[in-house]
Amino acid sequence: xxxxxxxxxxxxxxxxxxxxxxxxxxxxxxxxxxxxxxxxxxxxxxxxxxxxxxxxxxxxxxxxxxxxxxxxxxxxxxxxxxxxxxxxxxxxxxxxxxxxxxxxxxxxxxxxxxxxxxxxxxxxxxxxxxxxxxxxxxxxxxxxxxxxxxxxxxxxxxxxxxxxxxxxxxxxxxxxxxxxxxxxxxxxxxxxxxxxxxxxxxxxxxxxxxxxxxxxxxxxxxxxxxxxxxxxxxxxxxxxxxxxxxxxxxxxxxxxxxxxxxxxxxxxxxxxxxxxxxxxxxxxxxxxxxxxxxxxxxxxxxxxxxxxxxxxxxxxxxxxxxxxxxxxxxxxxxxxxxxxxxxxxxx
Ligand code: ADP
Ligand code: MG
Numbered sequence: 358x359x360x361x362x363x364x365x366x367x368x369x370x371x372x373x374x375x376x377x378x379x380x381x382x383x384x385x386x387x388x389x390x391x392x393x394x395x396x397x398x399x400x401x402x403x404x405x406x407x408x409x410x411x412x413x414x415x416x417x418x419x420x421x422x423x424x425x426x427x428x429x430x431x432x433x434x435x436x437x438x439x440x441x442x443x444x445x446x447x448x449x450x451x452x453x454x455x456x457x458x459x460x461x462x463x464x465x466x467x468x469x470x471x472x473x474x475x476x477x478x479x480x481x482x483x484x485x486x487x488x489x490x491x492x493x494x495x496x497x498x499x500x501x502x503x504x505x506x507x508x509x510x511x512x513x514x515x516x517x518x519x520x521x522x523x524x525x526x527x528x529x530x531x532x533x534x535x536x537x538x539x540x541x542x543x544x545x546x547x548x549x550x551x552x553x554x555x556x557x558x559x560x561x562x563x564x565x566x567x568x569x570x571x572x573x574x575x576x577x578x579x580x581x582x583x584x585x586x587x588x589x590x591x592x593x594x595x596x597x598x599x600x601x602x603x604x605x606x607x608x609x610x611x612x613x614x615x616x617x618x619x620x621x622x623x624x625x626x627x628x629x630x631x632x633x634x635x636x637x638x639x640x641x642x643x644x645x646x647x648x649x650x651x652x653x654x655x656x657x658x659x660x661x662x663x664x665x666x667x668x669x670x671x672x673x674x675x676x677x678x679x680x681x682x683x684x685x686x687x688x689x690x691x692x693x694x695x696x697x698x699x700x701x702x703x704x
Pocket of ligand 1: 378382395396397398399400401457458459488489490491492493
């Protein structure tokens with residue numbers, strides 16, 4: 358949060374658009390055999406042979422999706438890739454390439470964009486994807502990052518939102534609500550910092566939830582795990598807007614209802630303790646928090662023995678006939694309708 362006055366600051370005008378693109382991308386390596394041509398021509402060229410290709414785009418806008426007063430640019434670059442890869446994995450596909458487009462104002466020096474691209478490059482390296490192009494333009498105010506991710510799958514492996522059937526199990530990966538609570542802590546510290554900039558926050562008790570907010574990981578490992586377990590979900594979606602919102606999407610596209618059990622919701626101890634500290638109900642956070650980038654899926658009952666006891670997968674409910682509606686069964690065994698209170702950029 359503290360600006361380093363000694364840090365070098367090279368104005369972007371010194372490089373010009375082409376110099377900037379070249380500077381940021383010149384050392385990118387191509388690793389995927391499907392990338393015929395990456396950065397450097399009018400278009401990239403890809404070859405996926407007889408596999409199906411999935412394409413997805415997400416945009417991150419300063420002051421809408423991120424706040425640079427606490428989000429380090431390196432983490433932001435990493436996260437911009439993650440939110441896109443998460444959508445590829447939610448199709449049960451393998452991510453292979455991304456394009457990265459940025460609109461940037463001249464308040465950013467070259468060094469800031471180097472940080473952003475260091476995060477992008479780290480993500481590409483860890484997740485084994487090629488950066489094959491993008492666009493660079495100016496913005497009069499904030500920073501905008503738009504990423505398009507490309508992936509492949511055999512047609513028979515693709516999982517849509519529309520395949521859930523009554524009696525299927527509702528399964529979620531990882532734990533819920535941590536990214537949202539991490540954001541609450543960061544927002545609180547930002548306010549404290551405004552009042553007293555000398556106050557260095559002690560964030561040791563919140564490391565997990567802050568990391569989940571600033572540097573999420575897309576669940577590439579789950580696509581592999583499902584393959585290894587020989588489980589093909591009947592439907593799947595990634596959790597970006599909050600569990601309840603995603604449940605409603607699966608129900609709508611699959612024309613089914615769902616019952617969700619409050620006592621099955623996976624929560625990290627740091628989420629529980631931070632919810633207590635902020636006096637917020639942890640179930641509300643698990644349902645509506647958003648930005649978890651976990652995968653929510655339905656699987657056939659027959660596959661239950663294959664996933665039983667797996668620490669990455671938690672059964673949180675089951676699928677019903679559409680006419681039964683969507684309900685949360687509380688710890689007190691009351692049934693309340695699930696409504697979407699997820700994050701909405703038009704709120
Ligand atoms: P054009 O004028 O044909 O759109 P550009 O000069 O914008 O080409 O881009 C030149 C090359 O650099 C293209 O391969 C493009 O995909 C790539 N590129 C441009 N901006 C970025 C960026 N921010 N990140 C990665 N690649 C980029
Ligand atoms: Mg261009």
